[in-house]
Amino acid sequence: MLRLICQRTFQCANFAPHCKTNARISFSRCGYAAQAAAAAPLGQHPPVHAERPNSEFDSHAYAAMLQHCIRNGDSNSAMGLHCRILKKGGCLDLFALNILLNMYVKAGMLSNATTLFDEMSERNTISFVTLIQGFADSQLFVDAVELFRRLHREGHELNQFVFTTILKLLVRMGWAELAWTIHACIHKLAHGSNAFVGTALIDAYSVCSHVDVSRDVFDEIVCKDMVAWTGMVACYAENGCFEEALELFSQMRMIGFKPNNYTFTGVLKACVGLEALNEGKSVHGCVMKSCYEGDLYVGTALLDMYTKFGDVEEARQVFQEMPKNDVVPWSLMVSRCAQSDRCEEALDLFCQMRQAFVVPNQFTYASTLQACATMERLDFGKQIHCHVIKVGLDSDVFVSNALMGVYAKCGKLENSMDLFVESPNRNDVSWNTMIVGYVQLGDGEKALALFSNMLRCQVQATEVTYSSALRASASLAALEPGVQIHSITVKTIYDKDTVVGNSLIDMYAKCGSIKDARLVFDKLKQRDVVSWNAMISGYSMHGLGLEALKIFEMMQETNCKPNKLTFVGILSACSNAGLLDQGQAYFNSMVQNYDVEPCVEHYTCMVWLLGRSGHLDKAVKLIQEIPFEPSVMVWRALLGACVIHNDVELGRIAAQHVLEMDPQDDATHVLLSNIYATARRWDNVASVRKNMKRKGVKKEPGLSWIENQGTVHYFSVGDTSHPDMKLINGMLEWLKMRTLKAGHVPNYSAVLLDVEDDEKERFLWVHSERMEFALVVITGD
DNA sequence: CTAGGGTTAG
Numbered sequence: 103m104l105r106l107i108c109q110r111t112f113q114c115a116n117f118a119p120h121c122k123t124n125a126r127i128s129f130s131r132c133g134y135a136a137q138a139a140a141a142a143p144l145g146q147h148p149p150v151h152a153e154r155p156n157s158e159f160d161s162h163a164y165a166a167m168l169q170h171c172i173r174n175g176d177s178n179s180a181m182g183l184h185c186r187i188l189k190k191g192g193c194l195d196l197f198a199l200n201i202l203l204n205m206y207v208k209a210g211m212l213s214n215a216t217t218l219f220d221e222m223s224e225r226n227t228i229s230f231v232t233l234i235q236g237f238a239d240s241q242l243f244v245d246a247v248e249l250f251r252r253l254h255r256e257g258h259e260l261n262q263f264v265f266t267t268i269l270k271l272l273v274r275m276g277w278a279e280l281a282w283t284i285h286a287c288i289h290k291l292a293h294g295s296n297a298f299v300g301t302a303l304i305d306a307y308s309v310c311s312h313v314d315v316s317r318d319v320f321d322e323i324v325c326k327d328m329v330a331w332t333g334m335v336a337c338y339a340e341n342g343c344f345e346e347a348l349e350l351f352s353q354m355r356m357i358g359f360k361p362n363n364y365t366f367t368g369v370l371k372a373c374v375g376l377e378a379l380n381e382g383k384s385v386h387g388c389v390m391k392s393c394y395e396g397d398l399y400v401g402t403a404l405l406d407m408y409t410k411f412g413d414v415e416e417a418r419q420v421f422q423e424m425p426k427n428d429v430v431p432w433s434l435m436v437s438r439c440a441q442s443d444r445c446e447e448a449l450d451l452f453c454q455m456r457q458a459f460v461v462p463n464q465f466t467y468a469s470t471l472q473a474c475a476t477m478e479r480l481d482f483g484k485q486i487h488c489h490v491i492k493v494g495l496d497s498d499v500f501v502s503n504a505l506m507g508v509y510a511k512c513g514k515l516e517n518s519m520d521l522f523v524e525s526p527n528r529n530d531v532s533w534n535t536m537i538v539g540y541v542q543l544g545d546g547e548k549a550l551a552l553f554s555n556m557l558r559c560q561v562q563a564t565e566v567t568y569s570s571a572l573r574a575s576a577s578l579a580a581l582e583p584g585v586q587i588h589s590i591t592v593k594t595i596y597d598k599d600t601v602v603g604n605s606l607i608d609m610y611a612k613c614g615s616i617k618d619a620r621l622v623f624d625k626l627k628q629r630d631v632v633s634w635n636a637m638i639s640g641y642s643m644h645g646l647g648l649e650a651l652k653i654f655e656m657m658q659e660t661n662c663k664p665n666k667l668t669f670v671g672i673l674s675a676c677s678n679a680g681l682l683d684q685g686q687a688y689f690n691s692m693v694q695n696y697d698v699e700p701c702v703e704h705y706t707c708m709v710w711l712l713g714r715s716g717h718l719d720k721a722v723k724l725i726q727e728i729p730f731e732p733s734v735m736v737w738r739a740l741l742g743a744c745v746i747h748n749d750v751e752l753g754r755i756a757a758q759h760v761l762e763m764d765p766q767d768d769a770t771h772v773l774l775s776n777i778y779a780t781a782r783r784w785d786n787v788a789s790v791r792k793n794m795k796r797k798g799v800k801k802e803p804g805l806s807w808i809e810n811q812g813t814v815h816y817f818s819v820g821d822t823s824h825p826d827m828k829l830i831n832g833m834l835e836w837l838k839m840r841t842l843k844a845g846h847v848p849n850y851s852a853v854l855l856d857v858e859d860d861e862k863e864r865f866l867w868v869h870s871e872r873m874e875f876a877l878v879v880i881t882g883d
Numbered sequence: 884c885t886a887g888g889g890t891t892a893g
Contacts, residue, residue, distance in 0.1 A: 165884075200884045231885045266886045301887045333888050367889050402890045434891050465892055472893070500893055507893080531893055 165198035168205055177209035200228050207236035227258045231267050238267070243275045260287065262296045269302040273309055281306035285319075295324040301333045308337035328359050336368035339375065347372035348381060361388065363397040370403035374410055382407050395423050402431050409438035429455075429463050437469035440476065448473035449482060462489075464498040471504035475511040483508035503531050510539030530562050537570045541577065549574035550583055557590075565596050569605035576605075581613035604632045611640030631665055638671035647679025664696055670703045677711035685711045706735045713743020718752055734763045741770065745777055753777040768794075768801045826880070833876040 159167070164187060171180035184202060187194060194202065199222055206215035219225070219233050230253040237246035250268050254260065265288050272280050285294075285303060293299045300323035307316040320326070320334045331354040338347035351369045355361065361369070366389050373382035386404060394400045401424040408417035417435070424431050432455040439448035452470045455462065462470075467490050474483040487505055490496045496505070502525050509517035522528060522536050533556045540549035553571040556563060568591050575584035588606055591597040603626045610619035623629075623637045634657045641650035654672055657664060664672075669692045676685030689708055692698045705728050712721040721740055725732050737759040744753030757774040760767060771794045778786035794800070806817045815824065824830060 169884080197884060202884095204884065226884095228885045235885070261885090263886045270887075298887050305888065327887095329888055336888060362888095364888050371890095399890050406890080428890090430891050432891095437892070463891090468893060469891095503893055529893095535893080 161193060161195040161198045164194060165201050168198065168201045172201070172205050172208055175208075177205065177211070180205045180209075196222070196224055196226060196229070200226075200232060203229060204232050207232055207239070210240065212236055212240055212242070225258075227253065227261055227264060230258060231263050234267055234271070238271050238274065243271065246271055247275075260291060262293050262299045265293055265299045266302040269299075269306050273306050278306045278309040281310070294319065294322050297323050297325055297327045297330045301330045304330070304333045304337055308333075308340060311341050313337060313341045313343055328354075328362065328365070331359055332362070332365040332368060335365060335372075339368045339372040342375060344372040344375040344378075348376070348378075360392065362392075363394045363400050366392075366394055366397075366400045367403045370400070370407055374403075374407045377411070379411050379413075382411070395420070396425060398425055398428055398431070401425075402434060405431055405434050405438075409434070409442075412442070414444075426458050427460060429460050429466060432460055433463065433466040433469060436466055436473070440469045440473035443476075445473035445477045449479075462493075464495050464501050467495055467498075468500040468504040471501070471508050475504070475508040478512050480508070480512040480514065483512065497526055499525070499527050499529055499532070502528075503535050506532065506535045506539070510535060510542070513543065515539055515543055515545075530564055530567065533561055534564065534566045534570060537567065537574070541570050541573045544577065546574040546578040546580070550578075553587075563590075563594075563596075565599045565601045568596055568599075568602045572602070572605035572609040576609040576612040579613050581610075581615060584609040584613055598627055600626065600628045600630055600633065604630070604636050607633065607636040607640060611636065611643060616640055616644045616646070629660070629662065631662055631668065634662060634664070635667045635671055638668060638675065642671050642675035642678055645678050647675040647681055650675035651681075651684065664698070666698055666701060666704075669696075669698055670707065673704055673707035673711070677707050677714065680711075680715060682711060682715045682717075702730075702733045702735060705732065706739045709736055710739035710743060713740055714746055716747060718743060718747060718749055722752070732759075734760055734767075737763075738770065741773055745773055745780070748777070748780050750777055750781050750783070765797065766799050768799050771799055772801050829880050830876045833880050837876065 164183065167183055168180055171177070171183070180202075184205075199218070203215055203218055203222075206212070206218060215233060215236050219229060222229065230249060234246045234249050234253075237243070237249065250264075250271075253264065265284060269281060269284055272278055272284070281303060288294050288299055288303070294303070300319050303319045304316045307313075307319065316334065316337045320330065323330050331350070335347050335350050335354070338344070338350060347369060351361070351365070351372075354365075366385065369385055370382065373379075373385060389395055389400055389404070395404075401420055404420045405417055405424075408414075408420060417438075421431060421435060426432075432451065436448045436451050436455075439445065439451060448470060452462070452466065452473075455466070467486065471483060471486055474480075474486065483505070487496075487508075490501055490505070495501050502521055506518040506521045506525075509515070509521070518536060518539055522532055525532055533552065537549050537552050537556070540546070540552060550571060553563075553567065553574070556567065568587060571587050572584060575581070575587065584606075588597075588609075591599075591602055591606075596602045603622055606622045607619045610616065610622060619637065619640045623633065626633055634653065637653045638650045638657075641647070641653060650671060654664070654668070657668070669688065672688050673685055676682070676688065685708065689700070689704065692704070693700065705724065708724055709721045712718075712724060718740075721743060725736060725740065728736070737756045741753055741756035741760060744750075744756055753774065754777070757770050757777075760770045764770070771790055775787050775790040778784070778790065808815050817824065
């Protein structure tokens, strides 16, 4: 066992900073006296020394004086005493020498401690443990382990102090797994029943998630004290055994132990894990009774709990009661505000904290920047960027990722890219931030390019990566890359992931493969509200309203609660499929049964549904009932309905509303012109066209495109530029004959120009989508 | 004379 530790020790010897070699002085030479004198200026010697300069002390008296100095943290006086002892020829016994050694350790003077240790004529376990502790406190783990090895080799007693010290050392070195080797030794020497040793073991096993072993150790402790109970509660809480943590907590209280601040932090963590608000509140009650509310850690745990449960008021109350000089509770508050749509409050807290002279850390900056990103406040973001550079935190990966997020969210992708390129330690989140940035900007191609670059650079993709790349494919309506990403995820653990699954459903739906979307949906192990919403709106956008409603019925059999977006999907499904009665029923039950307040999107769907079903009057009435200012979308929906039902007057009013809010909207101009055209009011058509020209509004030409064997073919109306135009025309001619034979009658009214019917017919046939379709038939794709 | 437990995160 020990050899194993030592081998590891030597392997990492070059990583440990070493101060032993620095100016090692010997206490047996006069050099020490000068150093001690320099360290202890005149008049600062301990009172005992000053009062009785000539008296003789025995070892015991020196020991007592040294202890006095340690208690007062007065290392200067202690060194003066040591100097005096040396002058008299060093008359200390082992007991006093150990105290002296502890003095140097506590004062952080490790080279002095080491020299003293080396020059002691005899040492015991206490000497070793004292110095091991010193090495451990100074992060000199290699020296600490080496000293432990020497203690064992030289045959000193292995007592409880040795075991607790070495176990804690292993945990701090990240070698908690080696606890079992020490445990074997402890078991042999029957120290396991000791509460100190047992608790150290529980802690070590807790770190490497051996909860059951921890529990066995706990059960073997003969006299369990408060710390042992607390350690076991913390072990359960940290390893996700929240019920067990609460159970043990109540057991210890029944036995009569009074929990302390450490116990409370552990048990509160368990309450958070269980999402048990009531238990948490009763623990909060105990905290107040035991007067631990002002404790930093207990307070932080309470803050964590209330902010996670969304109890903003209670969180504020706790925060009020807390000490305000530590950065952690401030950071926690800022971060929770930033994550819960209270971004102004986050910024406000950041300012308050600076006024209270609390120095922000990387967490504070990252959260504050997150708030800036959400609010798209580039000005604040830039200010904080300056702060961050000033305090040198711009190289922190959390902070630089958050900065990239701010610039990306504010549309400054170039700035994000600069930070990304310059970032000395970028990680997967940095890549994800850039990919998401491009997706949000609508540049799916750049997002996908970045994604493949990321894979090439062997950066570990996460569920966020895959879901963003899938979003990019969806936004491009590009099935091919979407399928490729799907097949990559199948090779990883992420194809079972809910977030990735949801993006797959959305991607397949938006790329036209609704069957594949359903396949992914059916295979999902864990469906959340997003999964249901994706499937519902998928069916809705494919015009499969009844399928969408079936999914909603399935959803109601689970305990997944529909949200705002669910009903946007449902209502648009109804309006796409013309399901008037169902739509109205769902709109009503949304408020009555599901506690979802109708928003603009819901009203838009309903206006469109009522309008397209011919109830233009009801649509207008609904618009009047909207408790807030109706958006452009609502008026566009009404306008669309007016176009269908040729209601020129209402259409004109609706278009007027749209153009008040969005004067450059080309689609509305065209729709208005179309209404007039349908009514054959060509003079009005002309005036709309003239108006468009005057305002510089241009109709974007409709484009259709299709990917065939790696090439994308684009078509616009009447376009003759395709190299296979002759073939396409031939195919169009053939299709025309076949459809006419099958009884198709061209809808000339769909062409809204004042031309003869045969010209209208030609327009209909060279429509971009038809040409695209013809090409598909030709190539047999 | 030596020793045991804890908070925040994109």
